[in-house]
Amino acid sequence: MKLSKSLKHALNMMLHSKLRSWLTIIGIVIGVSSVIAIVSIGEGMEQSLNAQISELGGDILTITPGVSRSGDRHFRTTTASSSQATEEEIVLDRTDVQALRGIPDIDLIDTQIRKNVDVSYRDKWGSLSLTGVDQKVWSQITTEEIRDGRMLDSADQNVIVIGASLADNYFDQPLGINKVITIEGNSFRIVGILDDQSTNIIMPIQMAYQVMDGKEKDIYDSIIVKIRDEENLDAVVEKIENKLMITRHVTESNKDFTITSNVQIMEMRSEMMSSVSLFLTAIAAVSLLVGIVGITNTMFTSVLEKTKEIGIMKAIGARNKDILAIFLFNAGLIGLVGGIIGVVLGILLSGALPYLLGDMTIVRGGTVVSLNVIIFALSISVLVGMIAGAIPAYQGSKLKPVDALRYE
Amino acid sequence: MLICNIICLIHNVEIEYTQFYNVYTIKEREIKLEHSNTLLNFENVWKIYQMGEVEVPALKGIDVGIKKGDFVAIVGASGSGKSTMMNLIGCLDVPSKGKILLKGQDISRLSESDLASFRGKTIGFIFQQYNLIPTMSAFENVMLPLEFQDVVDSIASKRTREILEFVELSDKMHNLPSQLSGGQQQRVSIARCLVTDPEIILADEPTGALDSVTGENIIKMLEKLWREEGKTIIMVTHDLNLAKYANTTIELKDGEIIRIQENCNSG
Ligand SMILES: Nc1ncnc2c1ncn2[C@@H]1O[C@H](COP(=O)(O)OP(=O)(O)OP(=O)(O)O)[C@@H](O)[C@H]1O
Ligand SMILES: [Mg+2]
Numbered sequence: 001m002k003l004s005k006s007l008k009h010a011l012n013m014m015l016h017s018k019l020r021s022w023l024t025i026i027g028i029v030i031g032v033s034s035v036i037a038i039v040s041i042g043e044g045m046e047q048s049l050n051a052q053i054s055e056l057g058g059d060i061l062t063i064t065p066g067v068s069r070s071g072d073r074h075f076r077t078t079t080a081s082s083s084q085a086t087e088e089e090i091v092l093d094r095t096d097v098q099a100l101r102g103i104p105d106i107d108l109i110d111t112q113i114r115k116n117v118d119v120s121y122r123d124k125w126g127s128l129s130l131t132g133v134d135q136k137v138w139s140q141i142t143t144e145e146i147r148d149g150r151m152l153d154s155a156d157q158n159v160i161v162i163g164a165s166l167a168d169n170y171f172d173q174p175l176g177i178n179k180v181i182t183i184e185g186n187s188f189r190i191v192g193i194l195d196d197q198s199t200n201i202i203m204p205i206q207m208a209y210q211v212m213d214g215k216e217k218d219i220y221d222s223i224i225v226k227i228r229d230e231e232n233l234d235a236v237v238e239k240i241e242n243k244l245m246i247t248r249h250v251t252e253s254n255k256d257f258t259i260t261s262n263v264q265i266m267e268m269r270s271e272m273m274s275s276v277s278l279f280l281t282a283i284a285a286v287s288l289l290v291g292i293v294g295i296t297n298t299m300f301t302s303v304l305e306k307t308k309e310i311g312i313m314k315a316i317g318a319r320n321k322d323i324l325a326i327f328l329f330n331a332g333l334i335g336l337v338g339g340i341i342g343v344v345l346g347i348l349l350s351g352a353l354p355y356l357l358g359d360m361t362i363v364r365g366g367t368v369v370s371l372n373v374i375i376f377a378l379s380i381s382v383l384v385g386m387i388a389g390a391i392p393a394y395q396g397s398k399l400k401p402v403d404a405l406r407y408e
Numbered sequence: 409m410l411i412c413n414i415i416c417l418i419h420n421v422e423i424e425y426t427q428f429y430n431v432y433t434i435k436e437r438e439i440k441l442e443h444s445n446t447l448l449n450f451e452n453v454w455k456i457y458q459m460g461e462v463e464v465p466a467l468k469g470i471d472v473g474i475k476k477g478d479f480v481a482i483v484g485a486s487g488s489g490k491s492t493m494m495n496l497i498g499c500l501d502v503p504s505k506g507k508i509l510l511k512g513q514d515i516s517r518l519s520e521s522d523l524a525s526f527r528g529k530t531i532g533f534i535f536q537q538y539n540l541i542p543t544m545s546a547f548e549n550v551m552l553p554l555e556f557q558d559v560v561d562s563i564a565s566k567r568t569r570e571i572l573e574f575v576e577l578s579d580k581m582h583n584l585p586s587q588l589s590g591g592q593q594q595r596v597s598i599a600r601c602l603v604t605d606p607e608i609i610l611a612d613e614p615t616g617a618l619d620s621v622t623g624e625n626i627i628k629m630l631e632k633l634w635r636e637e638g639k640t641i642i643m644v645t646h647d648l649n650l651a652k653y654a655n656t657t658i659e660l661k662d663g664e665i666i667r668i669q670e671n672c673n674s675g
Contacts, residue, residue, distance in 0.1 A: 316528060316552060319525065
């Protein structure tokens with residue numbers, strides 16, 4: 001029998017199959033739709049990260065105290081090689097800024113401190129991240145954009161710029177321009193709202209020293225620099241590194257600061273995101289596995305139910321491979337139908353995910369379902385069906401005609 | 409194509425050889441064979457079913473030859489081995505011992521897929537319970553054997569229509585088996601059996617599930633095929649009235665042939 005004919009008979013068989021075999025499709029449907037939804041998150045993240053990376057232009061570097069190895073940062077407090085370091089906290093201060101000023105490739109330098117602070121507005125309280133920035137350069141160096149109002153400028157004192165989430169929905173009432181909120185007991189007026197999804201507060205660093213507990217003046221949590229020529233990024237990183245090692249009296253082996261480019265941060269983040277989505281995909285794969293078991297079960301029952309028909313077909317000239325093909329195709333078709341329903345559901349789900357998950361980081365970039373993913377999901381479901389159907393189909397095909405005919 | 413020719417050649421040589429051979433072995437067993445056109449030959453065929461520890465012999469050393477153009481009725485009490493014998497003739501099962509030659513081919517020597525296509529082309533089955541595929545229409549059921557033989561669609565559907573016309577079911581061809589009466593279903597199964605133009609028609613109690621009038625019609629149809637188309641028909645029946653239509657009656661008892669009777673209505 002030609003394969004196209006076997007396919008036709010498999011289709012006929014599927015159209016006449018019982019509710020039970022339709023139910024087993026659910027396993028595949030869940031598996032496929034969750035894979036689609038999860039992959040769509042991943043692709044959404046990747047696209048938005050890529051967009052951000054290209055927007056950044058890669059001319060921004062962040063210098064932080066401490067060392068970072070292979071992506072995760074751990075502060076060097078107990079390293080045997082430098083006993084001093086254990087006694088003295090590693091910090092960035094004016095000398096470092098001074099040293100950086102001497103490098104002509106650097107265009108702008110912004111010093112920042114950061115801490116969580118108590119914020120209140122009309123009797124509502126919250127603990128939020130506050131960043132003190134050098135307001136003279138921050139507006140030129142930041143990659144954030146202003147949605148309402150303005151950036152900080154050099155004359156500013158008791159004013160702040162806040163993230164959009166804080167403005168729109170953190171407190172009972174939305175915060176607008178010129179609203180005053182209380183930070184650690186001091187009043188600050190909002191002059192600008194960022195076009196982002198954060199609850200961050202940004203204020204002039206001099207004010208930040210006053211409101212933050214335990215921050216020493218002229219000690220910075222990070223120094224952000226903008227270099228003149230993006231092309232020279234690597235060379236400039238090396239220059240900064242060498243200069244700081246000299247002024248901080250450290251060598252390559254006991255280096256106590258880290259230079260990260262924004263591009264690097266983005267790459268790190270995307271790496272982290274992809275491992276998150278890999279993990280989620282693995283979970284989805286498990287439900288696909290459940291689907292396989294379900295279809296296998298259905299196929300075994302279906303072969304059993306059709307034993308007599310197998311006998312009849314053999315009596316009228318079907319070869320083993322004809323029977324095998326019909327049942328394999330049948331299983332593949334069940335998989336395909338499950339896959340199609342799964343894809344449709346997955347697309348709906350991925351569309352709804354940003355709303356369902358709200359402000360979670362993983363769906364910030366929105367979700368993207370690409371054609372490749374759909375094709376991949378469909379072929380996987382067909383394959384899954386066929387794998388599931390392989391053993392039952394083989395067993396069915398091997399039945400002796402006389403035994404099959406006797407089966408009632 | 410070339411391969412087909414070669415296979416045909418080998419067939420012919422084998423047929424001649426086995427026919428020659430048959431005459432001498434069978435002669436000793438009192439069963440007279442006309443020297444030519446033996447279609448089917450059982451040589452000391454045993455079928456033993458293993459039921460756990462016990463061996464149930466269903467056929468005990470059957471020797472028989474059936475000629476091309478015979479209409480054979482196999483009769484006997486229930487459990488005498490009639491269906492077992494039919495299954496062997498139809499290559500649905502293999503003997504425990506002995507040899508079955510069908511058109512000169514030792515069927516136990518054929519591979520599974522060769523046996524299947526050999527069966528599909530040479531033998532047509534009519535079952536007591538019709539055995540139609542319930543999810544296919546009459547038309548699809550009848551066309552199915554041709555599909556297994558890779559007959560081109562246009563030819564296959566033309567042939568299917570003709571056959572359905574022959575069994576007078578043209579108007580019901582899109583009905584499912586469940587939408588047909590028993591007699592109509594049996595006619596569909598006859599059509600399915602005839603569509604491949606088989607040399608041998610095997611019918612295991614074809615009228616067993618039908619009332620006597622409908623059964624008579626079915627038998628008349630078989631008789632017509634035998635007389636007009638020259639088909640070889642082997643039929644199992646309980647009904648001695650129906651056995652009279654055949655030209656040979658083989659009576660089985662406890663797995664042995666106890667009588668072979670030539671009827672006077674031969675051809
Ligand atoms: N698959 C099997 N396993 C075990 N024993 C079997 C099997 N098939 C048939 N038999 C036995 O073989 C013997 C012959 O059976 P068979 O079906 O050939 O009888 P039959 O002549 O067709 O009877 P009936 O007229 O009732 O159809 C019986 O004793 C039966 O029990
Ligand atoms: Mg029987």
